Amino acid sequence: MCGIVGIVGRPPEDPGVIARMTALLRHRGPDDSGVWRSPGAHLGHTRLAILDLSSAGHQPMHLEELALTYNGEIYNFHELRAGLAGPFRSRTDSEVILHAYRERGAKCVHGFHGMFAFAIWDERRRRLFAARDRLGIKPLYYRPLAGALAFASEVAPLLELGRPEIDDEALSDYLTYSYVPTPRTPWKGIFKLGPAQTLVWQEDALRLDRYWRPEPRCSVADLAAATAQLDELLAGIVPEHSLADVPVGVFLSGGIDSATVTAYLDRPRTFTLGQPEAARSEAAAARRVAVHLGTRHTEETAEVADLAGAVDELVEVFGEPFGDSAALAVWLVSRFTSEHVKVALSGEGGDEIFCGYRWYGRAMSAPAPAWRRLSAALLPTFTLAGRSAQRRGCADLERYASFLGLFTPAQKRALAGPRLAAGADDLWHFRRHWRPELPFHQRLQWADLYTYLPDGMLTKVDRASMAFSLEVRPPLLDHRLVEWALTLDAALQRDAATDRGKLVLRRLMAGRLPPGHLERPKRGFNLAIRRWARANPGLLAGALGRLAANGIIRRPRPFSPTNEQTWALLVLDRWLRRHDGAYAS
Incomplete structure (x- = not known):
């Protein structure tokens, strides 16, 4: 890199x-x-x-x-x-x-x-x-x-x-997406x-x-054939991604994607970041995979004594405001992995190409008529906890945005200050990559591949890893594998009996991973930001006060931001203090 x-x-x-x-x-x-x-x-x-x-x-x-x-x-x-x-x-x-x-x-x-x-x-x-x-x-x-x-x-x-x-306008976009979408930047x-x-x-x-635009088509409907095809693809692609004249490792979480990448390599070095709270940590599950596959395993527990200082460092690393708090986890695992190897393979892309995110299940299982009743507005009141109600009655695109967006359009109308553009299409980035002619699961995949994946997920991994001169490679995003995944019928992407995604991948990896690993619930990396913010009330209050004083936000009541919203507002305040000379502190 x-x-x-x-x-x-x-x-x-x-x-x-x-x-x-x-x-x-x-x-x-x-x-x-x-x-x-x-x-x-x-x-x-x-x-x-x-x-x-x-x-x-x-x-x-x-x-x-x-x-x-x-x-x-x-x-x-x-x-x-x-x-x-x-x-x-x-x-x-x-x-x-x-x-x-x-x-x-x-x-x-x-x-x-x-x-x-x-x-x-x-x-x-x-x-x-x-x-x-x-x-x-x-x-x-x-x-x-x-x-x-x-x-x-x-x-x-x-x-x-x-x-x-x-x-x-880019700052307004940030409040919708938690990143500034391509082609825009904050400048x-x-x-x-x-x-x-x-x-x-x-x-x-x-x-x-x-120069590349894959064409989705549901041409593969046989589970056994799809499993064999996936095995052949991974057997070629994953080892190819390990090509290097320097030491190579794998980011190993407790999930299926990174375990799959690990399984297609010959006893690689693996690296896991655990959480301080053992009940939420993926370290034990990753350790079982490492033992099962015979890897040379290293793990470390995330310790962040100064979260405010970490926000400042990430603002420096990313250059743009970037509101996904999981960036901190990637930053931490990259820091300790870089002490051992120069290249790490990762499992990014598995959720996008195999319909693994929770919102795929919720979206795909909803009754069709409910999806197509467009509400006049996404609840005009600013109630951050009531997202499930906001999703009901929305059209396809609006419902998709309610799962991925940082603030819904209605929440932004209540929150945005006079400096941010009024009347703009808040969902323009999602809208230009929404293809209503596709089967529903492929609409979600397509939108993810062109919005959240490059501007969110891959930006996060690139900046956080390169801060420590670590090259991260995602084999599951090899374009040949992506093209193949876009041929799968919806019945092969999610298991109707269990409402779990990655059906073909789960079938392929059955028996190759430790007993029970495929049944584990999907977990994210959560540093309990709201709890930390409550313990440091002056930090969030100061950020909100500055954002309001500078016309970025208003202070609606009630205001009880989620973990992600808290983090994103802290990041925006820190970014403006660093880059906007007119931002009064």
Whole structure:
């Protein structure tokens, strides 16, 4: 894993800015760094050496008129290399990308299996080509400038070119989603490249294209056949994702997804983060899996003596306001895992591709007429505890949003202060990825794959792990597996008798995991934030007071925020104090 930056087109007025931008990504690549300059481009790179640890893997890497800065892993690069003309000077996937682009142009991305964000500057044509992987595992930000374009793996380097105005519409989005959805960022004029998107910049003209769009179809309805197909896919994909010239481990929780990844490897190192409250901790279940599969297991208990300090650190790590409190758990497990390995495989994606989330069951089991009665408003009163009532009578999209959203539109109307945009479509991000023509379970999958997964789940894992220079790879999000999962009939995604998701995965793993493991209830990582906030009443009160004084929120009554809402409001206050010079503290 690495960090990439660049400014193309008009050279920067400050010749040292590219070095400063590069240095801001040192945590993403502490093993090496480099800057490459030409009349048309300044590129920077920080390297986390995973393949070919020699200096031959130094970046930015150039090939004739082309220069590359790249973050990620292409797992099938050996196969691709065999079909390219060469010559090659290294054993890296980076060089394969350069040669593939030289021979195939923008179409090269169709052959890449992996996670990536890269940019290639063509000095002769004065053209930039950039791409992001199909699922959005690796990030890429860009900032159009007068006669130029800047880009980076994270937003902080782009702020070195001047701090633009904060986008209050993006802050309003944050209160809906708990993140700022793609393509927006909290700053006007800075954008995220979306999953499976390519970017071409030439002569101050910018073009975005999408190169991958899987087509869901319910063509697999036989459980035995589906189980055999899944076994074959995992047997190839999971070992492929462990390719590295450095130590590799696995994040092992008490769930099915990470246990499945572990089972398809040969006695890997595994790492588990337990919770202080034994009744809620997944450590014992993970330990049983580790013993059953014969892994070399390490575990640690989460200890957060200063939660306020942890909020500040995560605000620094994420750059944008990010309201999912589970980021703290990923941050903690990444911190101790990075002391042992440089690469960790994880189980992200299993819930999305196998309909594992609880809301799938609740949504799919609801009577059809109830789904299609659109309420005039989602309960105008601001009662945070009454979400089950709010879900009744909502249309499909609104009901989906009520499960995933931070605040419902009605709650936002009661909460939002005068600074936030009024009358906007709060659900625009969900709405543009909602496909009513699909079978219902696939509507949910599709929306998850293009909203919560890249902007929530994968952002969380990337920033929290890269803070400790740890590369995390999610084999269950290999695009071949995702495409296959979108062919499964609804009857193969959830068990009607038990209302549990991941039916095919459970059938496949039966007998491969410890007795009773597949029957365990799904648990999240919960640090009892509300209880902590009650023990520190001044912290939340101060944050709410500042947010209200600055026009971000009002103080409706009654006001009893959930764990997630409490955390998200604390994060927003901390982020504004750090980044908004007009925010009165």
